[in-house]
Amino acid sequence: MRVYDHHFNANEWFVILSLVVGTVVVLILPKRFPKQITTIYLLCGVFIGFVFDHTLSILPVSFYDLNDNSKFELTDFLSHVMYGSYSYVFFYIYDCLKVSPKFSLVYILIWAIISFWIEKLGLVFGVYHYRLGYKLFYSYVIYLMVHSLWVALYYFMKAYGEKKI
Amino acid sequence: MSIVIFASFAWLIMILFVYMPKWLTIAEMIFLYFIVGIMTVTLFTILDVNLHWVPVTRKVEQSLALHLCRFIIIPFPVIMAASIFNSPLNIRRKWMIVALLVFVLLVGDWLMQKFELIFFRHWSMVYSIFMYPAFIFLLSMISRLYRRLDGGGIKQS
Numbered sequence: 001m002r003v004y005d006h007h008f009n010a011n012e013w014f015v016i017l018s019l020v021v022g023t024v025v026v027l028i029l030p031k032r033f034p035k036q037i038t039t040i041y042l043l044c045g046v047f048i049g050f051v052f053d054h055t056l057s058i059l060p061v062s063f064y065d066l067n068d069n070s071k072f073e074l075t076d077f078l079s080h081v082m083y084g085s086y087s088y089v090f091f092y093i094y095d096c097l098k099v100s101p102k103f104s105l106v107y108i109l110i111w112a113i114i115s116f117w118i119e120k121l122g123l124v125f126g127v128y129h130y131r132l133g134y135k136l137f138y139s140y141v142i143y144l145m146v147h148s149l150w151v152a153l154y155y156f157m158k159a160y161g162e163k164k165i
Numbered sequence: 166m167s168i169v170i171f172a173s174f175a176w177l178i179m180i181l182f183v184y185m186p187k188w189l190t191i192a193e194m195i196f197l198y199f200i201v202g203i204m205t206v207t208l209f210t211i212l213d214v215n216l217h218w219v220p221v222t223r224k225v226e227q228s229l230a231l232h233l234c235r236f237i238i239i240p241f242p243v244i245m246a247a248s249i250f251n252s253p254l255n256i257r258r259k260w261m262i263v264a265l266l267v268f269v270l271l272v273g274d275w276l277m278q279k280f281e282l283i284f285f286r287h288w289s290m291v292y293s294i295f296m297y298p299a300f301i302f303l304l305s306m307i308s309r310l311y312r313r314l315d316g317g318g319i320k321q322s
Contacts, residue, residue, distance in 0.1 A: 036192050036193075036196070037192065039311065039314065040192060040195055040199070043199040043200070044199065046199070047199040047203055050203050054207075060222075060223045060224060060225050071215050072210045160191045161190065161191060163190060
């Protein structure tokens with residue numbers, strides 16, 4: 001097991017503050033979607049966080065560790081949950097601005113740049129610990145892919161959300 | 166070799182998923198997929214990294230096969246079972262179909278062991294026999310709560 005620190009310090013505060021700010025933002029924003037869809041948009045970020053962090057941060061690749069050590073702990077769980085409000089705001093603004101499919105690529109690019117800088121901040125605060133030559137720029141590519149999937153999900157939900165197959 | 170076996174098994178499960186009648190909307194199924202995905206990934210990591218009860222393979226090919234298990238072979242039968250619980254079928258038929266789906270999940274577990282994707286150190290198939298129905302029951306309860314929320318589709322307020 002790799003240990004980075006044993007204390008309640010910057011990384012924990014970063015996760016807690018992100019979670020609190022994210023929750024407040026979600027609660028303050030005027031309701032725009034039905035509750036079922038809101039739940040999906042919130043879960044979307046959490047799910048993607050789990051998928052990538054538990055794929056890239058465990059062996060055989062193990063490109064990075066989260067928070068204080070390589071084990072899975074409560075702060076890691078919370079750091080995945082904090083992606084929920086992030087994905088919700090992504091869908092919310094996309095819907096608010098009525099972004100056209102043509103402009104979607106620009107929208108995705110802007111969000112990938114924002115995500116890049118948020119991760120950079122997480123790196124500074126000790127939320128992420130890169131290993132084996134992993135670089136922040138690799139995450140940027142992942143953000144481009146993930147946000148593209150989210151836009152696809154938005155249109156998919158809009159077209160088929162209520163349907164049964 | 167393991168990747169071929171698991172890709173084929175995952176494909177068969179997807180065929181089963183496509184043909185099986187479903188009583189959930191797409192929004193409900195996507196919601197359940199996210200929930201199962203989060204639960205499966207968390208459980209795998211805790212059992213492997215934290216407790217060392219079920220260590221997973223460190224080999225690249227087997228790891229890819231394991232991802233098929235995490236994201237197709239386990240979630241899809243669980244979603245099908247949750248859908249069955251929300252169907253108007255009679256209780257006996259529901260349990261029969263769910264038992265069949267649990268059997269599919271157990272075959273998946275057996276294959277994972279056989280091809281050394283996971284190693285049962287402090288775990289056995291007997292635990293899985295209880296774990297999967299509990300997992301399915303929990304999920305069908307969550308899906309009932311979710312269905313009580315307002316309907317799917319995007320509506321502007």
